Amino acid sequence: MIVKLYANMFFFYVFLFDFMAGGVQHTVNPLVTEIGQVITGNAQGRKMDKEITVFDSSGIAIQDLFVSAKLLDLVDRKAAE
16 A cells, blocks of 8 residues: 555655755755655665754645654654564
């Protein structure tokens, strides 16, 4: 089910559109990674505890709920290790 949801890109925010809209224009580090890529393990997230993660879901509640649920699942799995 997770793979199917990730394959349907309308569920997730593609950061290219944020670049076009200027949403990350003030970032110090222009290397931006989609949160979905981090959640699925296809991209590395934070490397140090002092780093922060900013998630801009473009205002669609289903994205907030889905990503929040997946992040909580990930935290639970990491805590169980």
